[in-house]
Amino acid sequence: MYVFNKMVNNRFDHEVFVLRPQHPIGSQHPMVNDDLPHRIITGGVVIKPNVTSFNKTGVVFEDGTQVNDLDVVIFCTGYKIGFKFIDHSILPVSDNKVELYKYLFPPNLAKPTLAVLGCIQPLGAIFPISELQARWATRVFCGKTSLPPKSIMMDDIEKKRKAMQERYYASKRHTIQVRLQVLYIKQYWYETTFIVH
Numbered sequence: 001m002y003v004f005n006k007m008v009n010n011r012f013d014h015e016v017f018v019l020r021p022q023h024p025i026g027s028q029h030p031m032v033n034d035d036l037p038h039r040i041i042t043g044g045v046v047i048k049p050n051v052t053s054f055n056k057t058g059v060v061f062e063d064g065t066q067v068n069d070l071d072v073v074i075f076c077t078g079y080k081i082g083f084k085f086i087d088h089s090i091l092p093v094s095d096n097k098v099e100l101y102k103y104l105f106p107p108n109l110a111k112p113t114l115a116v117l118g119c120i121q122p123l124g125a126i127f128p129i130s131e132l133q134a135r136w137a138t139r140v141f142c143g144k145t146s147l148p149p150k151s152i153m154m155d156d157i158e159k160k161r162k163a164m165q166e167r168y169y170a171s172k173r174h175t176i177q178v179r180l181q182v183l184y185i186k187q188y189w190y191e192t193t194f195i196v197h
Helices: 004-008 037-042 127-141 150-167 182-191
Strands: 051-054 060-061
Touching: none
Parallel strands: none
Antiparallel strands: 051 060
């Protein structure tokens, strides 16, 4: 861990700019931006603590400082996972947690007639994974590949949930995280015996 921290801080000392996270490195997905240090140094970006309250024209921060005469405040809070157009018994979502076998199939269906593509958060690009998910879903829908029994799917979902709880700090952001997308893709190919011609 020491070596990794040293590498990350070699070019940009996060402590100096008050950007060092409160959690261990690697327990949250990274934000990479080569332009950020320059923007901070030149004053284009000002690091502030959390907002505690709003006044008539601005905000008050945890350290007591204020910024007034603001035109707009944008909350970057992430997103809430939900499928309001699907019955909750088919695709339940609770506290941003959705039960999908291999991040794709709801295990509660008698027949696999629904797949949720892209409800996954890799550390890399989502498009290759979504492409493979679409191919797998097509094979399942056509009957060329079958899913395991519900008990096995639920066991798999629970194992992934426990692994995420051990890996990441508790947050609604880490409910669909995939640590190593290459391993997910390999496992996915193995599970489906999918062959590209």
